[in-house]
Amino acid sequence: MARAGIISGPPGARGVTAAPSGGEDAELSDDALVALFANGDERAARVLTARLGPKAYSVALRVLGNRAEAEDAAQEAMLRLWRMAPDWRPGEAQVSTWLYRVVMNLCLDRKRHGKRAGAVPLDAVPDPADPGPGAAERMQDGARTDALQAALLTLPERQRQAVVLRHIEELSNPEIAGIMEISVEAVESLTARGKRTLAAALAGRQAELGYDNG
Amino acid sequence: MTMVDKDIEDSILETHFAAARCANTVLPAGLAARMLADADRVQAESLRVGEGALAGAGRWRQLLALLGGWPAMGGLATACAAGVWIGVSPPDFLPDPVGLMAEQNSSVNLLDSYALSSVLPEDG
CATH class of the missing domain: 1.10.1740.10 (RNA polymerase sigma factor, region 2, helix turn helix motif)
Known part of the structure; x- marks a missing residue:
């Protein structure tokens, strides 16, 4: 997973790097x-x-x-x-x-x-560290991430866990079943219901999030 | 909801998930340092406990290790038990130790009628 292993501090802070500098241990x-x-x-x-x-x-x-x-x-x-x-x-x-x-x-x-905490801090998810897309795209991605995070917090706890593990951490259903100690069918049910709720929560914000032109 | 609507909905959701996946979640510097400090502390405690257990083992454990551990001790115990049993109830071809203890001392003169002076004559 691309995100694993990236460790950095806030801008200007002295970097504390726990990332391996290569070598046998990393393998x-x-x-x-x-x-x-x-x-x-x-x-x-x-x-x-x-x-x-x-x-x-x-x-x-x-x-x-x-x-x-x-x-x-x-x-x-x-x-x-x-x-x-x-x-x-x-x-x-x-x-x-x-x-x-x-x-x-x-x-x-x-x-x-x-x-x-009940409220979602706007800075709960930091901005991308790597320069890639342009500034406008980064802002739009940030807005979509924030909107998703706000919608995720409206889900019941177990649905949220299943959706996060499946669609953000990209784990398989059997892996999630092992983590949550439930059946694969229960995982499928939780993620399906969670996605329906998320879609409904985000439906009203499509234009704001840049989906107005398809 | 039609199939087309559902596809659009899935596509939009997937865009959100992709944005979340790309938002590199970095480990705050302070958190990384705290995790490593915990690791150092737990590791030091664990090693200290291990060394303490080894030092407290004492001479008996060292002797046990010298003899080859518990498997060797098992063989040694079996041999001891067999020895005791043979002593208590010996097989037919061995003399009865109780009978041997009851026998009186006897002496045998190996030189019989020979005088020591004749066996070791003096020269000249």
């Missing part, structure tokens, strides 16, 4: 890196943070819609990964799947305990 599987971490290899933590940290933060940000809450959830999920490392059994499950499950459960816990 290792998550299983191998977890084993190396458990054996005291410090570089493994940096590679795992660069590889899995953005995933944990991204999905938490989409589900919670609040930057501070998402940071807390992502940090807690990674902390559980570090603590679980000595007991990890390679090959039984994917580390990323395990991490997604932890993040989702933390998000649910925060909702149960009423910690989730």
Whole structure:
């Protein structure tokens, strides 16, 4: 996934890069890196943070819609990964799947305990870091992303999780079923209902978001 | 909703999802640093606990390791038990240790009638 591994600070901030500078560690599987971490290899933590940290933060940000809450959830999920490392059994499950499950459960816990912020900060999702499309296109993409985020937060919690994992994280239905501990059919149902609600929520904003000419 | 409407709706939704996927979600610098600090702390604690467990193992564990671990200890215990059993209930072709203990001491004169002086005569 293109987004994984990108770590940067706010403009002007001193860069803290956990991204690997290349080498053998970057080629290792998550299983191998977890084993190396458990054996005291410090570089493994940096590679795992660069590889899995953005995933944990991204999905938490989409589900919670609040930057501070998402940071807390992502940090807690990674902390559980570090603590679980000595007991990890390679090959039984994917580390990323395990991490997604932890993040989702933390998000649910925060909702149960009423910690989730109600409002969606406009800057919840940062602008693209790489220069690509022109300024107008970037602004339009930003507006569409913000509109999607606002619509996502109107969905029931489980529908939102399923839609985020399926259509933004691009995981397969069986993977999502494993993360959410439900059947594949239930995943399909959740995503279908979620997409219908999203479409209805976004329908009134088509002209504003640049869909007026088809 | 017609099929065409649904296709348009799916297409618009997909445009939103694509925009969200392209909005590179960066890991804030502070968050990355906190994650790494957690990792360092947990790793240090884990290694300290491991070293403590090894140091507390004591001489018996070191002896066990020297003998070859629990598999070797199993063989040793089996051999000891077999030895005790043979002592208590020996097979027919071995003498009864209880009978041996009951026997009186006896002496045998290997030189019989030969005097020591005749066996080791002095020269000259």
